[in-house]
Amino acid sequence: MKQLNDTFLRAARGEKTDYTPVWFMRQAGRSQPEYRKIKEKYSLFEITHQPELCAYVTRLPVEQYDVDAAILYKDIMSPLPSIGVDVEIKSGIGPVIDNPIRSAADVEKLGEIDPESDVPYVLDTIKLLTQEQLTVPLIGFAGAPFTMASYMIEGGPSKNYNKTKSFMYSEPKAWFALMDKLADMTITYGKAQIKAGASAFQIFDSWVGALNVQDYRTFIKPVMEKIFTELKEENVPLIMFGVGASHLAKEWHELPLDVVGLDWRLQINEARAMGISKTVMGNLDPAILLAPWEVIEERAKAILDQGMELPGYIFNLGHGVFPSVNPDTLKRLTAFVHEYSAK
Numbered sequence: 453m454k455q456l457n458d459t460f461l462r463a464a465r466g467e468k469t470d471y472t473p474v475w476f477m478r479q480a481g482r483s484q485p486e487y488r489k490i491k492e493k494y495s496l497f498e499i500t501h502q503p504e505l506c507a508y509v510t511r512l513p514v515e516q517y518d519v520d521a522a523i524l525y526k527d528i529m530s531p532l533p534s535i536g537v538d539v540e541i542k543s544g545i546g547p548v549i550d551n552p553i554r555s556a557a558d559v560e561k562l563g564e565i566d567p568e569s570d571v572p573y574v575l576d577t578i579k580l581l582t583q584e585q586l587t588v589p590l591i592g593f594a595g596a597p598f599t600m601a602s603y604m605i606e607g608g609p610s611k612n613y614n615k616t617k618s619f620m621y622s623e624p625k626a627w628f629a630l631m632d633k634l635a636d637m638t639i640t641y642g643k644a645q646i647k648a649g650a651s652a653f654q655i656f657d658s659w660v661g662a663l664n665v666q667d668y669r670t671f672i673k674p675v676m677e678k679i680f681t682e683l684k685e686e687n688v689p690l691i692m693f694g695v696g697a698s699h700l701a702k703e704w705h706e707l708p709l710d711v712v713g714l715d716w717r718l719q720i721n722e723a724r725a726m727g728i729s730k731t732v733m734g735n736l737d738p739a740i741l742l743a744p745w746e747v748i749e750e751r752a753k754a755i756l757d758q759g760m761e762l763p764g765y766i767f768n769l770g771h772g773v774f775p776s777v778n779p780d781t782l783k784r785l786t787a788f789v790h791e792y793s794a795k
């Protein structure tokens with residue numbers, strides 16, 4: 453087994469590190485030419501069903517950019533077929549579900565995931581990567597109940613989540629039943645990823661920022677509490693992330709998790725002033741990567757100056773890499789973060 457560079461894990465636990473670790477959300481694939489070539493032949497689901505190929509795609513950004521963590525190539529939608537939800541990822545649109553969940557009876561019908569028999573290829577990919585290939589930690593992940601439910605109820609991407617919210621407000625009993633089922637899926641699936649070798653776990657609640665704090669506390673926080681309490685048993689750092697959710701960062705800080713992910717809307721200093729003393733991850737606006745290098749460097753420096761004030765800091769973007777970003781920019785930025793923070 454190869455020697456593991458654990459800088460990312462140590463920062464996630466709030467320990468002092470020799471330099472600031474960095475990885476990029478949605479680093480796998482996207483702008484990389486090698487990946488685009490594979491995508492001409494295979495869909496996301498076809499890639500994830502082939503452990504050798506999926507491991508290669510997962511490794512590409514680590515090898516090319518020198519980032520401090522790998523994130524497993526798959527989608528938050530990947531476990532849904534296992535519980536009886538047919539999902540297709542349509543190019544240019546995103547996940548599409550033809551038979552959305554719209555009633556208590558629909559929720560009733562949802563099944564349970566058995567990772568060993570339903571997604572053995574995910575576990576095989578993790579084992580291949582962590583036992584033989586990677587020299588940095590592998591981040592496993594899942595979508596959070598609200599974000600998963602938003603796709604399941606809307607039937608695809610949404611701007612205002614009206615159908616989701618309407619279901620939540622009108623049928624609270626069915627809503628909580630749905631949250632419970634999705635929590636069970638996340639816990640079982642998450643534990644299996646960690647047992648297979650993932651050494652950190654991130655929950656993507658990308659769209660939960662659509663709720664205000666009061667509704668978050670009523671409809672979401674209890675289920676997140678359950679998920680993190682259960683995953684905590686596996687003893688790996690747990691990361692939370694959402695977009696446009698600065699008003700919820702304090703709520704996340706109160707959950708039994710290790711790392712609060714920030715998008716670009718709240719400065720790290722502001723988060724610290726709010727009492728977020730846990731490790732923070734973020735938070736360069738991904739659009740900055742489309743600007744000239746001087747602009748990128750200046751913004752990265754400003755973020756690092758704030759982040760590095762406390763040991764628990766992981767550099768990342770505030771959301772995923774855009775496909776139009778030049779891979780050389782990500783490589784240069786990684787090197788810059790490493791050099792600047794090692795001073």
Ligand SMILES: Cc1c2[nH]c(c1CCC(=O)O)Cc1[nH]c(c(CCC(=O)O)c1C)Cc1[nH]c(c(CCC(=O)O)c1C)Cc1[nH]c(c(C)c1CCC(=O)O)C2
Pocket residue numbers: 476477478479480481482495496523524525526527528529541542543544545546547593609656658695772
């Ligand atoms: C909301 C969400 C989704 N997926 C994900 C989220 C949470 C993070 C976020 O907010 O961006 C998470 C995700 N999706 C994917 C990864 C892989 C690992 C990585 O981060 O590099 C991760 C971590 C691959 C993917 N997920 C998807 C692709 C494109 C695949 C294809 O074209 O077939 C990839 C590589 C498709 C997808 N999947 C999803 C959307 C909205 C889309 C379409 C838009 C897009 O391309 O980004 C749902």
